[in-house]
Amino acid sequence: MTKEKSRHHHGNLQAALVEAGISIIRADGLEALSLRKCAAMAGVSHAAPAHHFGNLDGLKQAIAQEAFARFTQFMRSHADAGDDTPRARLHGICLGYLAFARAEPALYAMIFCYTPNTPPADKGPNDIARDRTRGPAYQLLRETCAPFVPAGTDPVVIETQVWSLVHGFALLCQHGRLGPEPPSDETVLAMLDRIG
Amino acid sequence: MTKEKSRHHHGNLQAALVEAGISIIRADGLEALSLRKCAAMAGVSHAAPAHHFGNLDGLKQAIAQEAFARFTQFMRSHADAGDDTPRARLHGICLGYLAFARAEPALYAMIFCYTPNTPPADKGPNDIARDRTRGPAYQLLRETCAPFVPAGTDPVVIETQVWSLVHGFALLCQHGRLGPEPPSDETVLAMLDRIG
DNA sequence: GCCGAATCTTGACAGTGTAAACTTGACACT
DNA sequence: AGTGTCAAGTTTACACTGTCAAGATTCGGC
Known part of the structure; x- marks a missing residue:
């Protein structure tokens, strides 16, 4: 039947x-x-x-969680795309970040507004705790940034700088703040290279 | 009476x-x-x-416009606060940016979501046109960044990099993505100094 | 004084979130 | 088979919202 x-x-x-x-x-x-x-x-x-x-907020959180899952997978696939050099990996992950934000603007924005943060409130400020509180994608970012951390500087500074730059650029583009047609991806990579 | x-x-x-x-x-x-x-x-x-x-969207736009006016004034006052060196001005404007975003998170977010952009669609991509399409605060940003533009590089790259970094950092802080207590302002200035 | 236009009120309607009580189906146990 | 229990959806109801149409009031120019 x-x-x-x-x-x-x-x-x-x-x-x-x-x-x-x-x-x-x-x-x-x-x-x-x-x-x-x-x-x-x-x-x-x-x-x-x-x-x-x-309630409605619960639905939004569920949607944001699903969007986050797709986002991380999307970004991870981009990180593995190019050569196996550290720089190619950094470029890949950032281009994936921007591509997702451009392809799914609403979902991308939701991720940061409706995804819960600091879930377990872990004890020490070690790497694992940071990954947990900053979201599932942070581990990938940390690994990708590691080769670009100069000796003697806190890795968090580099990670935060890269993340802030890409996130801010994505949102400014999304809201049309960078002009009618936004700067090319090469511009972003150039900004990225000025860091490391 | x-x-x-x-x-x-x-x-x-x-x-x-x-x-x-x-x-x-x-x-x-x-x-x-x-x-x-x-x-x-x-x-x-x-x-x-x-x-x-x-309609409701019209009210939101009006509120965002008012918020934008307060934001620019707030930032301008911070830019004039410290010494008259280019670096002090850059630090001042960025700290003002972050302070406003921290003090008025909802208003700050509205500015970028409900403020119209590219109003007159000016002709050439000169500085004035850029100021118009990117908002009233862009002129201030451009003037502040000018001393840090290396010879032979497009000023837009530096301006975009500074703006993206500060904007992204502000939003990541706002959503708690940088941990329970966000990095200090000195961290941001350190990131800024790595650019120029 | 008068008339049009701007400003605000009143009344109504569809759509929304949300809470409560109810109905149905699945499953374990006797 | 009979029963109890529980989760999943339905139904009903209510308050709140945006938005529209029509009417009342006031302002400003003539």
Whole structure:
């Protein structure tokens, strides 16, 4: 027999709602996101999402978490693309960062607004604790930046500088603050090379 | 006679609504902003704001414009604070930037999301056109960065690098991505000095 | 004094989040 | 089979929001 459509127990409503939310955000922006529209798009009653996410903010956090997962994978694949030199890896990860921000502006912005931070509040300020509090992508950034840390300087300074530069550039581009057509990726790489 | 309270013609409703909106955003964030709450806070009927701003987005733009005005003035005062050396001016403007972003996180974020850009679409890519399309504060940034532009490199690269770095750092701090207590201002100045 | 235009009010409607009570299906246990 | 329990969705209801249309009031120029 074919799978009967039971009125209850959607199967994987949680994922379906997140997917619906992503498509709504992609089409009409974050402001257009609503619990009821996601419910309708998933073919479910309007109050169902609240059972899974509590409230609208919960849904946004779930969407942001999914977006973060895609973002890290996207960036990691870009890091492995070019040569195996440290510089090629740094360029790759940053170009991936910018490409994702350009391709998915709304999702990218959500990652930083609706993803929880400092979850476990670990003890010492060691590397592992930093990775946890700064998000799943920080380990990749740290490894990539390591070869460019001059002797005697705190690695955090370099990591923070690279991250701030790329993040700020991505957002300024996204909001059109860098002119109608933004600077080329080569400009970013040139800025990057001025650091290391 | 004392000024009679006339039911119509509030006097300066436009400004009052913007002020109400700012206080709401300061207290409960951008999400809590609503036309009706601003109207109530200004002692006016619920549909009055639409007459001045068209819709909610119009009000947001007006608030962002006011926020932008305060931001530029704030930053300009910081630029004139220290010594008259180029480096002191650069440090001053960046510290002002960060101080404003820390003091008024919601207003700072609004500036980049709701302020229109590229208004006149000027002809040549000269300095004046750049100032117009990139916002009123760009002239200040350009003047401050000028002494640090090495011979033979495009000034835009330096300006963009400084702006991206400070903007990205401010937002990463704001969202707690740089740890529970963010790096000190000296760290930012150190990063800045690595550029010039 | 008068008339148009600007300013604000009132009333209404659709869409939204959210809470409560209810219905249905799945599963374990006896 | 019968039963209890629990999770998943539905239904109903309410307050709040943006937005529109129509009316009231006041201002400014003539």
